[in-house]
Amino acid sequence: MTSLALPAPGPRARPRRSGALTALPSGVWYLAFFLLPLAAIVLYSFGAKPVGPGVVDLSAPSTANYSAVLSETFTSTFRQTVQTSALSTVLLLVVAFPVAYYAATRVPPRWRPLLLGLIIVPFWTSFLLRTFAWRIILSPLGPISEGLDGLGIINGPLAVLDTRAAVQLGLLYNYLPLMIFPLFVALDRVDPSLREAAKDLGAGRIRTFLTVTAPPALPGVVAGVLLVFIPLMGEYVTPTVLGGAKGLMVGNLVASQFLEAQNVPLGSAMAVVLVGLTLAVIGVVAGVCLLARTLVRRARAVELVS
Amino acid sequence: MSRTTPPSGDGLRILLDRASASRLTRRRFLGLAGAGALLAACGDGGNTADSPLGSGSGGATDIGGKLNIYTWATYTDPEVVSAFSTSSGVQVALDIYDSNEAAIAKLELAAGSSGYDIVVPTGVFIPQMVSKGLLQKLDKSKLPNLANVDPVYLDQPWDPGNEYSVCKDWGTTGIVYDRQIVPEPVTNWADYLRLAAAPKVSGMVTALAVPGDLTGIVFWRDDIDWTTTDPADLDRAEQILLAELVPHLKAFDSFPSTGMLEGSYAMSQVFSGDARVVLLEDPERYAWQLGAPKTELWMDNWTVTADAANTEAAYAFINEVLSPEVSAREVNFHGYNTGLTGIEDALPDIEQGELVFFTDEEVATMVPGAVNEAQDRLVEILNNLRAAAGG
Numbered sequence: 223m224t225s226l227a228l229p230a231p232g233p234r235a236r237p238r239r240s241g242a243l244t245a246l247p248s249g250v251w252y253l254a255f256f257l258l259p260l261a262a263i264v265l266y267s268f269g270a271k272p273v274g275p276g277v278v279d280l281s282a283p284s285t286a287n288y289s290a291v292l293s294e295t296f297t298s299t300f301r302q303t304v305q306t307s308a309l310s311t312v313l314l315l316v317v318a319f320p321v322a323y324y325a326a327t328r329v330p331p332r333w334r335p336l337l338l339g340l341i342i343v344p345f346w347t348s349f350l351l352r353t354f355a356w357r358i359i360l361s362p363l364g365p366i367s368e369g370l371d372g373l374g375i376i377n378g379p380l381a382v383l384d385t386r387a388a389v390q391l392g393l394l395y396n397y398l399p400l401m402i403f404p405l406f407v408a409l410d411r412v413d414p415s416l417r418e419a420a421k422d423l424g425a426g427r428i429r430t431f432l433t434v435t436a437p438p439a440l441p442g443v444v445a446g447v448l449l450v451f452i453p454l455m456g457e458y459v460t461p462t463v464l465g466g467a468k469g470l471m472v473g474n475l476v477a478s479q480f481l482e483a484q485n486v487p488l489g490s491a492m493a494v495v496l497v498g499l500t501l502a503v504i505g506v507v508a509g510v511c512l513l514a515r516t517l518v519r520r521a522r523a524v525e526l527v528s
Numbered sequence: 529m530s531r532t533t534p535p536s537g538d539g540l541r542i543l544l545d546r547a548s549a550s551r552l553t554r555r556r557f558l559g560l561a562g563a564g565a566l567l568a569a570c571g572d573g574g575n576t577a578d579s580p581l582g583s584g585s586g587g588a589t590d591i592g593g594k595l596n597i598y599t600w601a602t603y604t605d606p607e608v609v610s611a612f613s614t615s616s617g618v619q620v621a622l623d624i625y626d627s628n629e630a631a632i633a634k635l636e637l638a639a640g641s642s643g644y645d646i647v648v649p650t651g652v653f654i655p656q657m658v659s660k661g662l663l664q665k666l667d668k669s670k671l672p673n674l675a676n677v678d679p680v681y682l683d684q685p686w687d688p689g690n691e692y693s694v695c696k697d698w699g700t701t702g703i704v705y706d707r708q709i710v711p712e713p714v715t716n717w718a719d720y721l722r723l724a725a726a727p728k729v730s731g732m733v734t735a736l737a738v739p740g741d742l743t744g745i746v747f748w749r750d751d752i753d754w755t756t757t758d759p760a761d762l763d764r765a766e767q768i769l770l771a772e773l774v775p776h777l778k779a780f781d782s783f784p785s786t787g788m789l790e791g792s793y794a795m796s797q798v799f800s801g802d803a804r805v806v807l808l809e810d811p812e813r814y815a816w817q818l819g820a821p822k823t824e825l826w827m828d829n830w831t832v833t834a835d836a837a838n839t840e841a842a843y844a845f846i847n848e849v850l851s852p853e854v855s856a857r858e859v860n861f862h863g864y865n866t867g868l869t870g871i872e873d874a875l876p877d878i879e880q881g882e883l884v885f886f887t888d889e890e891v892a893t894m895v896p897g898a899v900n901e902a903q904d905r906l907v908e909i910l911n912n913l914r915a916a917a918g919g
Contacts, residue, residue, distance in 0.1 A: 271904075275660050295916070298915065298918075299915050357790070361792070362790065362792055364790070367791075379791055381731075466779035467778060467780055467917035468778070469918065474918075475915060478911050482907055482911070483629070483633075483907040485904075486637075
């Protein structure tokens with residue numbers, strides 16, 4: 223996802239020491255607030271719940287927590303979490319791409335900040351409040367429910383709240399800007415004259431889109447997908463508010479182990495498995511995409527005969 | 529404690545304006561500004577001078593600072609809080625939890641820097657919290673209103689001599705349901721589990737997100753001691769809940785009143801005061817049934833954390849809510865018996881009073897819980913049921 227921000231490669235310069243110095247604060251921050259806690263979580267995951275006071279008992283490290291996490295009780299939640307996150311990511315891409323495309327290619331440049339502003343303004347309100355608002359909107363006694371019922375579109379009150387569908391809806395809503403912006407940035411960088419040239423050379427709309435507009439947007443797609451998929455896997459708030467008993471995600475399991483069961487080691491093991499699973503899914507998808515790209519390139523390769 | 533044997537000679541009587549009482553639902557109650565219009569306290573002595581409520585004068589002196597209270601949802605009248613803030617200059621913040629386990633875990637993980645001054649645990653959890661060093665001994669010289677508490681509610685087995693805690697209120701657990709959806713009256717826990725499978729009801733049932741109360745459904749139904757530590761009992765309860773409740777469950781919700789009133793739930797296991805919120809809104813549509821044949825009796829308590837930053841404010845607040853007038857307002861708000869001497873007689877016209885003050889016969893079916901070696905297993909069962917419901 224960093225490829226977005228990378229400047230065009232200039233003449234090679236030796237890295238200067240000042241560069242290392244400017245990276246120091248973020249490096250220390252990263253070490254203290256990301257790597258160390260992560261290491262602690264990994265360490266805790268091999269411990270046991272202490273009998274007396276304390277958070278974790280590390281006197282007899284074992285993989286018992288991992289056996290528990292991988293038991294039938296919890297694996298279904300992991301599967302559901304991957305499904306929900308993957309489906310959300312695909313839906314987000316489908317919904318966000320036309321918006322980003324429209325904003326980047328059809329809206330006159332002077333109106334773009336306004337349009338992007340309109341997308342971002344609702345997100346100045348608290349994430350939690352916006353999610354709770356959906357409970358009111360989707361309420362079985364709410365206006366939408368009564369309206370749809372009155373029009374005969376649904377029979378009886380709307381039964382979306384506290385289901386997986388409600389979670390999906392909430393996730394789609396909450397993560398949309400995270401998908402739109404990287405796509406917009408990528409599409410915005412495509413020089414309009416390229417599209418004009420394609421048109422002049424006889425390419426139709428679809429062909430222009432597929433061969434000229436879309437390929438440079440791929441880094442944006444990758445950035446957007448990573449930007450939403452990773453936090454989606456760890457989601458906790460949206461399923462808590464909208465999911466009821468049915469919309470459970472792994473984040474909820476981890477939270478209940480830490481906060482309710484006071485079983486920090488088991489919660490840690492769940493968190494580690496979640497991280498591993500996230501990396502694995504990304505790895506598999508990336509592998510498939512790279513393979514596809516290689517195959518496409520090979521198929522399209524133009525043989526140069528000297 | 530009972531409606532059949534009212535204590536006599538109390539020095540306090542709260543008069544509710546009948547016209548306003550009938551529309552004193554929770555939401556409207558919250559919306560009403562003029563506190564004095566609702567409650568008029570008139571007594572022939574007693575402790576009326578202790579309350580700075582409404583007038584903002586007298587009582588607590590200017591203490592200042594902040595007071596962080598960690599408590600259950602809709603458990604303290606916001607007007608009581610703001611009156612206390614006005615009179616004492618203390619800025620009060622309320623934070624909410626929905627199970628004792630969650631509250632204790634948070635206090636423990638914070639390891640002495642939780643920032644909370646007052647916590648409101650259920651009695652049976654107090655020994656555990658004391659042994660973990662989470663609570664401080666009460667300085668009773670700062671709680672003169674402790675004298676107002678009915679001795680029945682003092683000196684409980686979990687805290688002999690009230691060294692660490694004072695009764696905040698007590699209540700019980702039952703079932704609230706929507707008569708328009710549930711096809712027949714729910715009369716006991718067996719009905720709750722049976723009707724959960726009924727068409728339209730299935731998928732709209734909730735249970736408390738409280739470990740002991742969840743297995744309690746089975747133990748109370750089958751008249752097994754709900755403090756059992758027998759692994760076979762616990763396994764059986766888990767299996768029954770997995771088979772009979774989980775497939776029909778919509779949510780684990782410790783405060784289902786909101787979901788019930790928004791039409792999301794048809795039948796819920798519920799704390800009595802939360803059920804009262806539902807019935808205040810529409811007593812025709814919704815019905816309450818005390819858990820039967822057995823159910824629980826719980827008592828929540830005011831405690832001061834070991835790491836409290838503003839103990840003076842904490843004591844002043846607890847002392848204030850133990851004054852008869854403030855206590856009566858609290859009962860009106862949260863719908864639980866605060867255990868003050870004469871509180872029932874002080875509130876003769878309280879709406880849905882049968883959910884607040886129980887008869888001797890009803891109280892005889894309520895059994896106090898326990899926190900024992902089964903606790904970890906109970907929490908595990910809740911988490912297993914959660915995972916099963918979501919999968």
